[in-house]
Amino acid sequence: MKNPLTPEVLADPVALTRALVDIESVSRNEKAIADWVEDVLRGVPHLTTYRYSNTVMARTSLGRDQRVVLAGHLDTVPINNNFPATVRGDLMYGCGTSDMKSGVAYALHLAVALTEPRYDVTYFFYEAEEIESAYNGLFLVSEAHPEWLTADFALLLEPTHGIVEAGCQGTLRATVGTSGVRAHSARSWHGVNAIHAAGEVLRRLEAYEARRVTVDGCEYREGLNAVRINGGVAGNVVPDRCTVEVNYRFAPDRSPEQAEAHVREVFADFEVAITDLASGALPGLEAAPAQEFLAAVGTAPVGKLGWTDVARFAALGTPALNFGPGDPNLAHHPDEHVEIGKIRDGAAVLRRWLSVA
Ligand SMILES: [Zn+2]
Numbered sequence: 482m483k484n485p486l487t488p489e490v491l492a493d494p495v496a497l498t499r500a501l502v503d504i505e506s507v508s509r510n511e512k513a514i515a516d517w518v519e520d521v522l523r524g525v526p527h528l529t530t531y532r533y534s535n536t537v538m539a540r541t542s543l544g545r546d547q548r549v550v551l552a553g554h555l556d557t558v559p560i561n562n563n564f565p566a567t568v569r570g571d572l573m574y575g576c577g578t579s580d581m582k583s584g585v586a587y588a589l590h591l592a593v594a595l596t597e598p599r600y601d602v603t604y605f606f607y608e609a610e611e612i613e614s615a616y617n618g619l620f621l622v623s624e625a626h627p628e629w630l631t632a633d634f635a636l637l638l639e640p641t642h643g644i645v646e647a648g649c650q651g652t653l654r655a656t657v658g659t660s661g662v663r664a665h666s667a668r669s670w671h672g673v674n675a676i677h678a679a680g681e682v683l684r685r686l687e688a689y690e691a692r693r694v695t696v697d698g699c700e701y702r703e704g705l706n707a708v709r710i711n712g713g714v715a716g717n718v719v720p721d722r723c724t725v726e727v728n729y730r731f732a733p734d735r736s737p738e739q740a741e742a743h744v745r746e747v748f749a750d751f752e753v754a755i756t757d758l759a760s761g762a763l764p765g766l767e768a769a770p771a772q773e774f775l776a777a778v779g780t781a782p783v784g785k786l787g788w789t790d791v792a793r794f795a796a797l798g799t800p801a802l803n804f805g806p807g808d809p810n811l812a813h814h815p816d817e818h819v820e821i822g823k824i825r826d827g828a829a830v831l832r833r834w835l836s837v838a
Contacts, residue, residue, distance in 0.1 A: 486521050486589070494583075494590045494828040495573070495821055501582040501589075502566040502575045508556040509616070511535040511608040515555060518589060518606050527596045528604070531629065535608035536618035538629050539592055541601050548601040549770050550635035550799070551592075551831075552619070552790070553585035554610030561815040574818040579807025583819045584638025587805075587831055598835040600770055603632055610790065619790050623797065634770035635794040640807030643823050645778055646785035647699045647802050649792055651761030653729040653740050654708075657682050658752040663714065663721040672719035676712045679723040683707065685747060686727065694732035697764040699784035701732035705747070726756075730786070733761030762792040765800025774802070777834035804830075 485504065490496045506514040515535040522530040522539040530539040535555070540548075557577035566575035573583075585606060592604040607618030614620055622629050659679045664672025691703040705727060712723030731740040737760045745753050765771060766782065775782065785791070785803055794801035806823035 484517050484520050486517050491521065491590060491593045494586045495824050497586040497590055498578065498583045498819065498824055499566045499568070499573060501585055502564075502573075502577050505560065505564060506555050506557055506577070507559050508609050508612045511555045515606070515608065518555070521589065522592060522604070525593055528592060531626075533622055533625055534618065536622055537606045538603060538622070540603040541598065543597065543601050545599070545601040547634070547770050548603060548632045550603045550605055550630065550632040550794070551588040551638060552605040552607065552635060553581055553588050553638040554607050554618070554790075555585060556609055556611050557582075558611050558813045563815055563817060568821070571821045572818045573821055574816070576817060578819040579640045579809070579817050580812035581639050581805055581807060583807050583824050584640070584805035586824070587638050587828055590828065591831060591835060595832075595835055597837060599837045600633075600835070602835065603629070605630075617790070619793050623793060627797070630794070630797055630799070632799050634765075634768045634774075635791070635799050635801035636774065637789060637791055637794075637801060637803050638805045639789055639803045640805045640809045640812055641785075641803050642808045643806055643827055644780055645775060645782035645802055645804050647697070647764035647766060647782040648701075648733045648762045648795070649785040649787065649789045649803075650701055650703070650733060651731045651735065651737060651740055651792070652757070652759050652788050653731065653737070653744060653755065654726065654757040655729070655744055655753055655755045656724045656726050657748045658722070658724045658754070660752070661719065661721045664719040666717045666719055669719050672721070675720050675723040679710070679712065679725055682725045682748065682751060689747065692732060694734050696732065696734055696784070697766050699764050699782055701734075701784040702786065703732055704728075704730045705744075731761060732784075733763045736760065759788055760792055760796065761788070762795035762801065765791075765795065765802065768800045771800055771802060774804075774834050777830050778804070
């Protein structure tokens with residue numbers, strides 16, 4: 482089969498977005514799209530291309546002082562009656578239009594078009610961002626070929642609706658448990674009800690005042706929420722066990738250790754077990770390429786509230802920002818779409834930033 486990513490398609494970020502959406506690539510099924518992307522990049526004389534599993538990396542070696550990464554994930558969430566892409570007016574609909582094949586289109590378009598960018602550029606197209614971390618292409622490469630990710634600055638082309646979202650919040654999941662004593666509910670005074678004891682956990686959550694933290698001019702708004710509750714034995718038994726699962730989204734001025742200490746303090750007299758903990762990322766606006774990028778965009782950055790792979794770059798010591806045309810509120814939505822005008826605007830910003838002044 483002929484590669485659908487033809488030179489004419491590659492020259493136009495909008496046509497390229499559509500062509501990429503039309504290559505189905507639900508997580509763990511990225512081989513076809515990775516094959517086509519690799520095929521394109523291997524044909525570009527100013528790039529050296531590498532592949533690891535279904536992650537493809539291509540980079541320039543112009544001897545510039547600074548290197549930047551443009552990164553996008555190739556996978557999508559499962560299709561939901563939204564494949565292939567359709568266009569209605571200025572909107573392109575389809576699985577992955579927003580999250581994030583419009584962003585991938587930027588990187589692939591620029592990889593081919595920019596023969597002499599002002600920085601050395603590493604273009605990174607990776608697999609399995611939408612599922613467990615163990616499959617994530619960025620994670621796998623950071624283990625197998627960490628040098629592929631070496632850079633002074635990274636831009637993740639995730640959906641931000643055309644603004645710059647800086648850093649990201651961390652996330653912690655924990656179970657908060659209460660214990661009691663089982664008894665027949667007809668003689669409940671012989672027991673201690675663990676579900677009733679969980680009432681105090683819920684009252685603390687209800688009364689909790691989440692922080693709003695400003696770092697480098699970006700506001701991060703925290704949240705501590707119950708996301709699941711488990712308890713109960715049978716319809717005639719006083720339960721001896723109840724657990725409330727809580728999720729704490731914390732601003733990047735807190736380390737994972739500090740976040741854990743905070744949750745343990747809030748629930749000091751309960752059994753707390755941490756089940757998942759991922760660090761946030763500071764905004765990282767000081768690096769020269771970040772400053773030049775912000776100047777090219779021309780609007781002030783805001784704090785990223787969700788967790789994204791910028792945290793992986795931050796953990797490697799590389800400042801990273803999020804910037805893409807899609808609306809993050811439409812990601813994973815059956816009605817997912819992207820504004821065609823926003824694709825063109827963002828592509829112009831990136832060209833302005835990466836072109837030699
Ligand atoms: Zn995404």
